[in-house]
Amino acid sequence: MLTYSGDQALILGGGCAIGRRLAALLLAAGKAVTVTVTTPERCQPVAAAILAERARTREPDHANGAYGLSDADAPNGSEPPDCPPMSLSAEGASALRVLPLALEDMAVHPAALENVLRCEGVFSVPHYVVDCMHPHMEGYVSAVEPEAAGAYFATAVSARHAILYSLTRHMLAARRSRSVGRGAANFSGRLLHVSSTAVIMPNAGQGFYAAAKSAAETLYRTLGIELAPRGITSAILRAGYVAAGRGQTYLAEHPEVLRSIPLGRAQTAEEVAAALLWLLSDQATGINATAITMDGGMTASKNTTCR
Amino acid sequence: MYDNDAITLGVCSIIAEVLELEAADLRPDTYVFRDLDTESIDLLEYGIGMSRMFGIRVQDSMAFLKDFRLHLAQADREHAVADGPYTTDAGETSVDASEDASVNAAAACLRTVYPHIAKARLAGMIQDIRAGGNTRPVLQVRDIAAYVRYAKGLV
Numbered sequence: 001m002l003t004y005s006g007d008q009a010l011i012l013g014g015g016c017a018i019g020r021r022l023a024a025l026l027l028a029a030g031k032a033v034t035v036t037v038t039t040p041e042r043c044q045p046v047a048a049a050i051l052a053e054r055a056r057t058r059e060p061d062h063a064n065g066a067y068g069l070s071d072a073d074a075p076n077g078s079e080p081p082d083c084p085p086m087s088l089s090a091e092g093a094s095a096l097r098v099l100p101l102a103l104e105d106m107a108v109h110p111a112a113l114e115n116v117l118r119c120e121g122v123f124s125v126p127h128y129v130v131d132c133m134h135p136h137m138e139g140y141v142s143a144v145e146p147e148a149a150g151a152y153f154a155t156a157v158s159a160r161h162a163i164l165y166s167l168t169r170h171m172l173a174a175r176r177s178r179s180v181g182r183g184a185a186n187f188s189g190r191l192l193h194v195s196s197t198a199v200i201m202p203n204a205g206q207g208f209y210a211a212a213k214s215a216a217e218t219l220y221r222t223l224g225i226e227l228a229p230r231g232i233t234s235a236i237l238r239a240g241y242v243a244a245g246r247g248q249t250y251l252a253e254h255p256e257v258l259r260s261i262p263l264g265r266a267q268t269a270e271e272v273a274a275a276l277l278w279l280l281s282d283q284a285t286g287i288n289a290t291a292i293t294m295d296g297g298m299t300a301s302k303n304t305t306c307r
Numbered sequence: 308m309y310d311n312d313a314i315t316l317g318v319c320s321i322i323a324e325v326l327e328l329e330a331a332d333l334r335p336d337t338y339v340f341r342d343l344d345t346e347s348i349d350l351l352e353y354g355i356g357m358s359r360m361f362g363i364r365v366q367d368s369m370a371f372l373k374d375f376r377l378h379l380a381q382a383d384r385e386h387a388v389a390d391g392p393y394t395t396d397a398g399e400t401s402v403d404a405s406e407d408a409s410v411n412a413a414a415a416c417l418r419t420v421y422p423h424i425a426k427a428r429l430a431g432m433i434q435d436i437r438a439g440g441n442t443r444p445v446l447q448v449r450d451i452a453a454y455v456r457y458a459k460g461l462v
Binding site: 169172173176226227229230 | 352356
């Protein structure tokens with residue numbers, strides 16, 4: 001049976017299908033969930049989509065700690081499906097906050113995260129942080145102007161560090177105020193980064209995205225090394241092709257890429273979210289400062305046309 | 308003059324909380340590394356505690372003199388190039404006078420990096436390091452308290 005020592009979660013860039021699904025699972029598990037999205041306009045529709053998904057989510061099966069959808073047609077696209085306006089009485093509504101926070105905000109206003117953490121005047125410091133933020137830039141390494149590349153890295157790498165700097169300091173301080181001792185055995189927090197197999201297998205034009213993801217992975221891995229003695233661990237989930245969001249669009253345009261996956265199909269957002277939920281569990285804490293690949297075997301095979 | 312002020316006592320309480328010690332056992336001249344079981348990650352928690360208790364943004368490298376020996380080596384290199392051997396007014400070479408001048412010059416240089424530390428205290432740190440008796444950092448509780456006062460604009 002899986003257990004979860006923390007009770008507050010923060011999903012950064014959680015407006016995507018994976019983030020929404022994970023938020024619904026965490027709400028079903030009784031956690032308070034804060035989700036950040038890129039613009040204020042996305043807050044309400046993303047909140048409504050999460051609550052709708054939460055309503056379709058089974059209660060946890062305490063025999064095996066599993067969570068799942070009660071029907072098979074969960075939303076899977078890049079945008080939240082049409083949902084009725086969020087009802088304050090909806091199940092989980094009081095435990096869910098959806099707020100705007102873009103990496104670009106952090107690049108300009110390093111204190112932007114403070115507004116996210118502040119809940120009704122007091123700091124609400126998460127135990128779980130799941131980083132789904134993916135600022136995107138495509139272009140050949142030899143073609144992108146250095147100034148544009150610099151601006152991209154300032155957002156994708158430096159602004160992410162600004163968030164991690166502030167978050168981890170708050171988590172350490174909260175740990176102190178919770179009177180947790182020095183030992184690593186005391187759970188204080190868990191940091192997950194949703195990365196991409198592009199880190200080890202970039203396509204042409206993905207150099208900057210892959211470089212930024214690689215840098216982000218290194219930040220998370222190092223945090224797991226540095227803070228594990230204080231009970232804060234990290235893990236990275238490298239997803240391959242996911243049939244959601246930009247991945248779904250790409251797969252529609254390039255169905256032949258599925259032949260490079262031994263499993264023969266892309267992952268679903270539900271599968272990735274479930275893997276993240278497992279990585280957040282107390283039992284997965286030993287998976288620290290490392291990356292797990294979830295790509296159906298794609299990057300393990302030399303054969304690019306397995307099927 | 309600051310030995311028992313609120314800031315020094317506050318710094319003692321932060322360190323004591325992190326290391327699970329009695330704050331009353333800490334003094335301004337307690338060495339943070341030599342006398343206490345401080346690890347690098349503890350400095351992070353000291354800094355966070357200082358931020359919260361005193362409302363300051365803590366620059367760890369300055370507050371905890373993290374690169375002190377690097378800056379001292381740089382100061383020594385600059386002093387050696389700029390001044391050469393020290394000679395008295397009578398034109399004789401003086402080892403003691405040369406050493407004093409070297410310490411003073413290095414302290415003056417380090418003061419530009421650590422403006423919160425008094426020059427006399429910096430000179431004491433330099434002499435401590437040059438004596439070579441203890442390779443652990445020279446940081447004391449009072450040095451951290453001095454940083455807090457500086458960051459709060461009290462000096």
